[in-house]
Amino acid sequence: MIIKKGSSKKRITVLFRWTGHATYTLSVLIGLLDEKLDTDKFTVRTAETEEEIIREARSDNLITVLAYSFCSPQFEDIKREIKLLKETLGPKLLIICGGPHTTALPEDVLKAGADVVFTGEAEESFPSFLNVLYENNGIPDEKIIRPKPLDDFDDYPPFAYKRGFFAPIEIRRGCTTGCAFCQTPRIFKNVKERSIGYISKYTRYLSDARRDAVYFLTPDALSYGSKDPIDLESLESMLKSIHGTDLKINLGNFPSEISPGKLARFRKRRQYLRSTWGTRRSCSADKAEATRS
Numbered sequence: 001m002i003i004k005k006g007s008s009k010k011r012i013t014v015l016f017r018w019t020g021h022a023t024y025t026l027s028v029l030i031g032l033l034d035e036k037l038d039t040d041k042f043t044v045r046t047a048e049t050e051e052e053i054i055r056e057a058r059s060d061n062l063i064t065v066l067a068y069s070f071c072s073p074q075f076e077d078i079k080r081e082i083k084l085l086k087e088t089l090g091p092k093l094l095i096i097c098g099g100p101h102t103t104a105l106p107e108d109v110l111k112a113g114a115d116v117v118f119t120g121e122a123e124e125s126f127p128s129f130l131n132v133l134y135e136n137n138g139i140p141d142e143k144i145i146r147p148k149p150l151d152d153f154d155d156y157p158p159f160a161y162k163r164g165f166f167a168p169i170e171i172r173r174g175c176t177t178g179c180a181f182c183q184t185p186r187i188f189k190n191v192k193e194r195s196i197g198y199i200s201k202y203t204r205y206l207s208d209a210r211r212d213a214v215y216f217l218t219p220d221a222l223s224y225g226s227k228d229p230i231d232l233e234s235l236e237s238m239l240k241s242i243h244g245t246d247l248k249i250n251l252g253n254f255p256s257e258i259s260p261g262k263l264a265r266f267r268k269r270r271q272y273l274r275s276t277w278g279t280r281r282s283c284s285a286d287k288a289e290a291t292r293s
Protein backbone atom coordinates (compact mmCIF):
# COMPACT_ATOMS: atom_id res chain seq x y z
CA MET A 1 0.00 0.00 0.00
CA ILE A 2 1.50 3.28 -1.05
CA ILE A 3 -0.75 5.66 0.79
CA LYS A 4 -1.68 4.86 4.36
CA LYS A 5 -5.34 4.11 4.83
CA GLY A 6 -7.00 6.38 7.35
CA SER A 7 -4.66 9.32 6.83
CA SER A 8 -6.41 12.64 6.24
CA LYS A 9 -7.60 13.43 2.74
CA LYS A 10 -4.96 14.87 0.47
CA ARG A 11 -4.91 16.58 -2.84
CA ILE A 12 -3.72 14.35 -5.65
CA THR A 13 -1.33 15.58 -8.32
CA VAL A 14 -1.39 13.67 -11.58
CA LEU A 15 1.77 14.21 -13.62
CA PHE A 16 1.81 13.08 -17.22
CA ARG A 17 5.34 12.28 -18.28
CA TRP A 18 6.13 14.41 -21.32
CA THR A 19 8.66 12.58 -23.47
CA GLY A 20 7.89 14.15 -26.84
CA HIS A 21 6.04 10.97 -27.84
CA ALA A 22 2.32 10.27 -27.46
CA THR A 23 1.45 13.97 -27.47
CA TYR A 24 -1.98 13.33 -29.01
CA THR A 25 -2.72 10.82 -26.28
CA LEU A 26 -1.65 13.25 -23.59
CA SER A 27 -3.95 15.90 -25.01
CA VAL A 28 -6.85 13.41 -24.92
CA LEU A 29 -6.07 12.22 -21.39
CA ILE A 30 -5.56 15.67 -19.93
CA GLY A 31 -8.76 16.86 -21.63
CA LEU A 32 -10.55 13.86 -20.16
CA LEU A 33 -9.38 14.54 -16.61
CA ASP A 34 -10.14 18.26 -16.98
CA GLU A 35 -13.75 17.26 -17.60
CA LYS A 36 -14.17 14.29 -15.30
CA LEU A 37 -12.25 15.15 -12.12
CA ASP A 38 -13.06 17.56 -9.32
CA THR A 39 -10.49 20.34 -9.50
CA ASP A 40 -10.66 20.77 -5.69
CA LYS A 41 -9.23 17.28 -5.31
CA PHE A 42 -6.85 16.94 -8.24
CA THR A 43 -4.11 18.88 -9.99
CA VAL A 44 -3.28 17.62 -13.47
CA ARG A 45 -0.21 18.69 -15.43
CA THR A 46 2.75 17.43 -17.42
CA ALA A 47 6.30 16.83 -16.15
CA GLU A 48 9.20 17.22 -18.53
CA THR A 49 12.15 16.14 -16.37
CA GLU A 50 12.98 13.58 -13.72
CA GLU A 51 14.01 16.43 -11.37
CA GLU A 52 10.55 17.93 -11.68
CA ILE A 53 8.95 14.59 -10.81
CA ILE A 54 11.22 14.12 -7.79
CA ARG A 55 10.53 17.66 -6.55
CA GLU A 56 6.79 17.18 -6.88
CA ALA A 57 6.75 13.77 -5.19
CA ARG A 58 8.76 15.15 -2.24
CA SER A 59 6.53 18.14 -1.73
CA ASP A 60 4.45 18.07 1.39
CA ASN A 61 0.90 16.84 1.77
CA LEU A 62 0.48 15.63 -1.80
CA ILE A 63 -0.15 12.28 -3.35
CA THR A 64 1.73 12.20 -6.63
CA VAL A 65 0.71 9.95 -9.49
CA LEU A 66 3.06 9.70 -12.45
CA ALA A 67 1.35 8.54 -15.65
CA TYR A 68 3.09 7.16 -18.73
CA SER A 69 1.58 6.33 -22.10
CA PHE A 70 4.00 4.77 -24.54
CA CYS A 71 4.61 2.42 -27.46
CA SER A 72 7.05 -0.50 -27.51
CA PRO A 73 10.07 1.44 -28.89
CA GLN A 74 10.01 3.70 -25.81
CA PHE A 75 9.72 0.87 -23.29
CA GLU A 76 13.41 0.39 -22.50
CA ASP A 77 13.92 4.11 -21.75
CA ILE A 78 10.82 4.24 -19.61
CA LYS A 79 11.84 1.09 -17.76
CA ARG A 80 15.17 2.73 -16.85
CA GLU A 81 13.40 5.86 -15.65
CA ILE A 82 10.87 3.92 -13.57
CA LYS A 83 13.73 2.05 -11.88
CA LEU A 84 15.54 5.28 -11.08
CA LEU A 85 12.42 7.01 -9.76
CA LYS A 86 11.46 4.03 -7.62
CA GLU A 87 14.96 3.85 -6.13
CA THR A 88 14.88 7.58 -5.40
CA LEU A 89 11.33 8.00 -4.20
CA GLY A 90 10.12 4.58 -3.10
CA PRO A 91 6.45 4.61 -2.18
CA LYS A 92 6.17 8.40 -2.40
CA LEU A 93 5.34 8.09 -6.07
CA LEU A 94 2.56 6.03 -7.60
CA ILE A 95 3.49 5.04 -11.14
CA ILE A 96 0.77 4.09 -13.60
CA CYS A 97 1.13 3.14 -17.26
CA GLY A 98 -1.10 2.73 -20.29
CA GLY A 99 -0.89 2.80 -24.06
CA PRO A 100 -0.30 0.15 -26.75
CA HIS A 101 2.70 -1.61 -25.18
CA THR A 102 1.06 -1.86 -21.77
CA THR A 103 -2.14 -3.11 -23.35
CA ALA A 104 -0.26 -5.93 -25.08
CA LEU A 105 2.10 -6.84 -22.22
CA PRO A 106 0.74 -5.53 -18.91
CA GLU A 107 2.71 -8.00 -16.77
CA ASP A 108 6.00 -6.84 -18.33
CA VAL A 109 5.24 -3.26 -17.40
CA LEU A 110 4.36 -4.26 -13.83
CA LYS A 111 7.62 -6.20 -13.67
CA ALA A 112 9.43 -3.03 -14.80
CA GLY A 113 8.22 -1.32 -11.63
CA ALA A 114 4.85 0.27 -12.47
CA ASP A 115 2.37 0.11 -9.59
CA VAL A 116 -0.76 -0.10 -11.72
CA VAL A 117 -1.29 -0.61 -15.44
CA PHE A 118 -4.26 0.14 -17.70
CA THR A 119 -5.15 -1.90 -20.75
CA GLY A 120 -7.25 -0.74 -23.70
CA GLU A 121 -9.30 2.41 -23.75
CA ALA A 122 -9.32 4.19 -20.40
CA GLU A 123 -11.91 6.96 -20.68
CA GLU A 124 -13.99 5.34 -17.92
CA SER A 125 -11.41 3.27 -16.05
CA PHE A 126 -8.83 6.04 -15.55
CA PRO A 127 -10.97 8.75 -13.88
CA SER A 128 -12.75 6.06 -11.92
CA PHE A 129 -9.40 4.70 -10.63
CA LEU A 130 -8.30 8.20 -9.57
CA ASN A 131 -11.56 8.85 -7.75
CA VAL A 132 -11.24 5.55 -5.88
CA LEU A 133 -7.65 6.46 -5.05
CA TYR A 134 -8.83 9.74 -3.59
CA GLU A 135 -11.83 8.35 -1.73
CA ASN A 136 -10.04 5.30 -0.30
CA ASN A 137 -6.78 7.09 0.34
CA GLY A 138 -5.04 4.04 -1.04
CA ILE A 139 -4.50 2.12 -4.21
CA PRO A 140 -7.03 -0.51 -5.23
CA ASP A 141 -5.93 -4.14 -5.02
CA GLU A 142 -6.02 -4.78 -8.78
CA LYS A 143 -2.77 -4.02 -10.50
CA ILE A 144 -4.12 -4.51 -14.02
CA ILE A 145 -7.09 -2.26 -14.71
CA ARG A 146 -9.18 -3.48 -17.63
CA PRO A 147 -11.28 -1.14 -19.78
CA LYS A 148 -14.83 -0.28 -18.82
CA PRO A 149 -17.40 0.07 -21.60
CA LEU A 150 -17.97 3.55 -23.02
CA ASP A 151 -21.72 4.12 -23.23
CA ASP A 152 -21.52 7.18 -25.41
CA PHE A 153 -18.35 7.87 -27.42
CA ASP A 154 -19.38 11.52 -27.67
CA ASP A 155 -19.04 11.84 -23.92
CA TYR A 156 -15.28 12.44 -23.93
CA PRO A 157 -13.43 15.43 -25.38
CA PRO A 158 -10.95 14.80 -28.22
CA PHE A 159 -8.34 17.14 -26.75
CA ALA A 160 -7.53 19.38 -23.79
CA TYR A 161 -9.28 22.43 -25.23
CA LYS A 162 -9.51 24.22 -21.88
CA ARG A 163 -5.70 24.51 -21.95
CA GLY A 164 -5.36 25.17 -25.68
CA PHE A 165 -3.60 21.81 -25.99
CA PHE A 166 -5.10 20.48 -29.20
CA ALA A 167 -4.82 17.26 -31.17
CA PRO A 168 -6.61 15.73 -34.16
CA ILE A 169 -10.23 14.78 -33.51
CA GLU A 170 -10.62 11.02 -33.29
CA ILE A 171 -13.77 10.40 -35.33
CA ARG A 172 -13.67 6.61 -35.42
CA ARG A 173 -12.15 4.00 -33.10
CA GLY A 174 -11.79 0.37 -34.15
CA CYS A 175 -11.34 -1.19 -37.57
CA THR A 176 -13.02 -4.00 -39.45
CA THR A 177 -10.12 -4.66 -41.83
CA GLY A 178 -8.19 -6.92 -39.46
CA CYS A 179 -4.61 -6.65 -40.83
CA ALA A 180 -2.54 -9.37 -39.17
CA PHE A 181 0.20 -7.02 -37.94
CA CYS A 182 -2.11 -4.42 -36.40
CA GLN A 183 -3.18 -4.08 -32.77
CA THR A 184 -6.20 -1.86 -33.45
CA PRO A 185 -8.84 -4.51 -34.25
CA ARG A 186 -7.59 -6.60 -31.34
CA ILE A 187 -7.85 -3.81 -28.77
CA PHE A 188 -11.15 -2.36 -29.97
CA LYS A 189 -13.59 -5.14 -30.69
CA ASN A 190 -16.33 -2.85 -31.98
CA VAL A 191 -16.16 0.16 -34.24
CA LYS A 192 -17.52 3.37 -32.76
CA GLU A 193 -17.80 6.84 -34.21
CA ARG A 194 -18.21 10.40 -33.12
CA SER A 195 -21.42 12.11 -34.22
CA ILE A 196 -21.53 15.03 -36.64
CA GLY A 197 -22.67 17.26 -33.75
CA TYR A 198 -19.59 16.29 -31.74
CA ILE A 199 -17.22 16.88 -34.65
CA SER A 200 -18.69 20.25 -35.45
CA LYS A 201 -18.67 21.33 -31.77
CA TYR A 202 -14.96 20.61 -31.31
CA THR A 203 -14.08 22.00 -34.72
CA ARG A 204 -15.62 25.27 -33.54
CA TYR A 205 -13.32 25.19 -30.50
CA LEU A 206 -10.35 24.92 -32.87
CA SER A 207 -11.65 27.81 -34.90
CA ASP A 208 -12.29 29.92 -31.78
CA ALA A 209 -8.70 29.22 -30.70
CA ARG A 210 -7.53 30.49 -34.12
CA ARG A 211 -5.96 27.22 -35.15
CA ASP A 212 -5.29 26.96 -38.86
CA ALA A 213 -6.62 23.45 -39.57
CA VAL A 214 -8.71 20.58 -38.29
CA TYR A 215 -7.28 17.06 -38.53
CA PHE A 216 -8.93 13.74 -37.89
CA LEU A 217 -7.86 10.38 -36.53
CA THR A 218 -9.57 7.33 -37.95
CA PRO A 219 -8.48 4.05 -39.50
CA ASP A 220 -10.81 4.71 -42.42
CA ALA A 221 -11.96 8.24 -43.15
CA LEU A 222 -13.84 7.45 -46.34
CA SER A 223 -16.22 5.14 -44.50
CA TYR A 224 -17.32 7.75 -41.97
CA GLY A 225 -20.97 7.06 -41.14
CA SER A 226 -20.95 3.40 -42.20
CA LYS A 227 -19.30 0.21 -40.95
CA ASP A 228 -17.40 -0.52 -44.14
CA PRO A 229 -18.84 0.70 -47.47
CA ILE A 230 -18.21 4.26 -48.52
CA ASP A 231 -21.14 6.39 -47.49
CA LEU A 232 -20.79 9.63 -49.40
CA GLU A 233 -23.90 11.18 -47.91
CA SER A 234 -22.62 10.79 -44.33
CA LEU A 235 -19.18 11.99 -45.30
CA GLU A 236 -20.58 15.00 -47.10
CA SER A 237 -22.92 15.87 -44.20
CA MET A 238 -20.00 15.73 -41.79
CA LEU A 239 -17.80 17.92 -43.98
CA LYS A 240 -20.62 20.39 -44.57
CA SER A 241 -21.15 20.66 -40.82
CA ILE A 242 -17.61 21.97 -40.35
CA HIS A 243 -17.30 24.23 -43.33
CA GLY A 244 -17.76 27.94 -42.88
CA THR A 245 -14.80 28.55 -40.58
CA ASP A 246 -11.32 29.65 -41.64
CA LEU A 247 -9.96 26.22 -40.82
CA LYS A 248 -8.39 24.07 -43.48
CA ILE A 249 -9.94 20.63 -43.38
CA ASN A 250 -7.71 17.59 -43.53
CA LEU A 251 -9.91 14.52 -43.59
CA GLY A 252 -6.90 12.22 -43.69
CA ASN A 253 -3.62 11.32 -45.32
CA PHE A 254 -2.86 8.49 -47.73
CA PRO A 255 -2.22 5.66 -46.87
CA SER A 256 -3.11 6.21 -43.22
CA GLU A 257 -6.60 7.57 -42.62
CA ILE A 258 -7.27 7.17 -46.34
CA SER A 259 -6.79 3.47 -46.95
CA PRO A 260 -5.45 2.36 -50.36
CA GLY A 261 -8.16 -0.29 -50.83
CA LYS A 262 -10.94 2.11 -49.99
CA LEU A 263 -9.52 4.82 -52.21
CA ALA A 264 -9.44 2.40 -55.15
CA ARG A 265 -13.11 1.60 -54.62
CA PHE A 266 -13.86 5.25 -54.26
CA ARG A 267 -12.21 6.10 -57.57
CA LYS A 268 -13.86 3.17 -59.30
CA ARG A 269 -17.20 4.68 -58.59
CA ARG A 270 -16.00 7.83 -60.35
CA GLN A 271 -17.05 9.99 -57.45
CA TYR A 272 -14.66 12.56 -56.30
CA LEU A 273 -14.17 14.24 -52.95
CA ARG A 274 -10.70 15.62 -52.49
CA SER A 275 -10.43 16.26 -48.76
CA THR A 276 -7.53 13.99 -48.28
CA TRP A 277 -4.01 14.89 -49.07
CA GLY A 278 -2.75 16.84 -46.15
CA THR A 279 -0.71 19.65 -47.70
CA ARG A 280 -1.58 23.25 -47.11
CA ARG A 281 -2.31 23.90 -50.76
CA SER A 282 -4.51 20.90 -51.18
CA CYS A 283 -6.27 21.45 -47.87
CA SER A 284 -7.66 24.72 -49.19
CA ALA A 285 -8.53 23.18 -52.54
CA ASP A 286 -10.05 20.20 -50.85
CA LYS A 287 -12.11 22.31 -48.55
CA ALA A 288 -13.49 24.26 -51.48
CA GLU A 289 -14.23 21.01 -53.30
CA ALA A 290 -15.84 19.45 -50.30
CA THR A 291 -18.11 22.40 -49.70
CA ARG A 292 -19.22 22.83 -53.31
CA SER A 293 -22.43 21.05 -53.98
Ligand code: SF4
Residues within 6 Å of the ligand: 175, 176, 177, 178, 179, 182, 183, 184, 185, 219, 259
Ligand atom coordinates in the same frame (compact mmCIF):
# COMPACT_ATOMS: atom_id res chain seq x y z
S1 SF4 B 1 -6.62 -0.92 -41.90
FE1 SF4 B 1 -5.15 0.15 -40.54
S2 SF4 B 1 -6.16 0.25 -38.53
FE2 SF4 B 1 -7.29 -1.28 -39.76
S3 SF4 B 1 -6.38 -3.25 -39.19
FE3 SF4 B 1 -5.29 -2.52 -41.03
S4 SF4 B 1 -3.52 -1.35 -40.27
FE4 SF4 B 1 -4.94 -1.65 -38.56
